[in-house]
Amino acid sequence: MKIAIVTDSSAYMSKAETTKLGVTVAPLTVMFGEQVYFENETISSAEFYARMKSGKALPTTSQATLGRMDEIYRELAAAGYTDILSIHLSGALSGMCASLKGFVRDYEGFTVHVVDSRSISVGLADQVRLAVRMVHAGKTVDEIVPVLQKFNQHVNVGFMVNDLKHLQRTGRLKGGAALIGNLLLIKPLLALQDGAIVPTNKERTARRALKHIAADAVDQMNHLGMPGRYTLIDANNPRAIATLREQIVTAQPDAVIEGGEIGPAVGVHTGEGVVGVFTAPDWQQFPIE
Numbered sequence: 001m002k003i004a005i006v007t008d009s010s011a012y013m014s015k016a017e018t019t020k021l022g023v024t025v026a027p028l029t030v031m032f033g034e035q036v037y038f039e040n041e042t043i044s045s046a047e048f049y050a051r052m053k054s055g056k057a058l059p060t061t062s063q064a065t066l067g068r069m070d071e072i073y074r075e076l077a078a079a080g081y082t083d084i085l086s087i088h089l090s091g092a093l094s095g096m097c098a099s100l101k102g103f104v105r106d107y108e109g110f111t112v113h114v115v116d117s118r119s120i121s122v123g124l125a126d127q128v129r130l131a132v133r134m135v136h137a138g139k140t141v142d143e144i145v146p147v148l149q150k151f152n153q154h155v156n157v158g159f160m161v162n163d164l165k166h167l168q169r170t171g172r173l174k175g176g177a178a179l180i181g182n183l184l185l186i187k188p189l190l191a192l193q194d195g196a197i198v199p200t201n202k203e204r205t206a207r208r209a210l211k212h213i214a215a216d217a218v219d220q221m222n223h224l225g226m227p228g229r230y231t232l233i234d235a236n237n238p239r240a241i242a243t244l245r246e247q248i249v250t251a252q253p254d255a256v257i258e259g260g261e262i263g264p265a266v267g268v269h270t271g272e273g274v275v276g277v278f279t280a281p282d283w284q285q286f287p288i289e
Contacts, residue, residue, distance in 0.1 A: 003135045003144075004081040006072060008064055008096065009039040010089040011125040012261040021132045024072055026064035028265035033057040039264045048264035049236055049272045061268040063096035066103050077110040083141050084112045087128055087148070090195030091116040093269070113141050115148060118195035122231040122260040122278045123155045130283040137288060147288055151281060156220045158191050158200070158213040159233065159276020189213060190276075197269075210240055210275070214247035217277040221252065227282040233260040233275070235267050240275040248277070256282070 007013070009027045018025050027038035032051055037043035043051075052059060069086075076084055086104075091097040097116040104112035117124045127148045134144045187209040189201040203209040221228050230248055234241045241259075248255050262274050 001083055001140060002081050003083045003085055003141060004076040005128060005131050006084055006086040007124065007128045008088050010120055010265050011128055012121055012263050013125050023128055023132065026068055026072055028064055029062040030264045030268060031060045043264060045261060045263040048267060052272060059268045061265050063094055063099060066099065069100065073112055082110050084110065085115060085131055085141060085144065086112055087115040087117055087131060089120050089124055090118050092195035093120065115145060118152055119155060119192060120266055121233055121262060123157060126280055126283045127151060130286060134288050139288065151286055154224060155278065155280040157276055157278045158189060158216050159274055160187055160189055160209045160213065161270050161274045210243050211247060213277055214244050217279050218248060218251045220279040224281065227285045229280060229282050230255055230257045231260045231278040232257065233262050233278060235262040235272050235274045237273045237275045244277055
């Protein structure tokens, strides 16, 4: 068994890292009207948010094309891979996993295993990193997938957005909290639960919301029971990130804090200014036996 790892651009892993790890990345599609772009290939995050701010056309997004995925899978098979572990963003936020599961059934000579990460951004990226680590350790696909699922059970993310209209428009927020938040000028606190974006609490100001997010993250890390990392994610909101970092370091001076990104394919739904914190086990130390 020779295993290849495939993911999509919503993992927001650098080209240098994916090249080092030997991971193939399929770009998600972002559209402004009739103009079609491929995330981090033909449009950067900076260009995307500049276009979004202009307001001339609100963006939409689409999963990676099946044609592109077919090319990727066949190229890897031609390179001698017998099994392809294709790990993607949450099925609750995208139809990509559902489409791929039906699409890959008829391949002959190699097998594609589609994995719903039930996460986004660094939550997806860490599963990819862990999968690569397990491949290097000689693990099989049947051994890898349950560990990825177990890892994700320990991952938490809390975040807030500047404007809820994008989550409303794209239908990615469960419940009616979006409308209430806009009307009452409340800052709802959001999280991923079972891979879906849900409101968890609310504050009157952004400052109090950031304090709440940081406190929740520290509490989650305190209860993790194993080595862990914080990852701060944002879309052009450095001041808020600095505030979160300061609050976490004040509570845990020895905290391992890394930086992440919210790029075009996720930014379509969250808008510019989103900021949050992932807490997760250290994928380099997570048990794989």
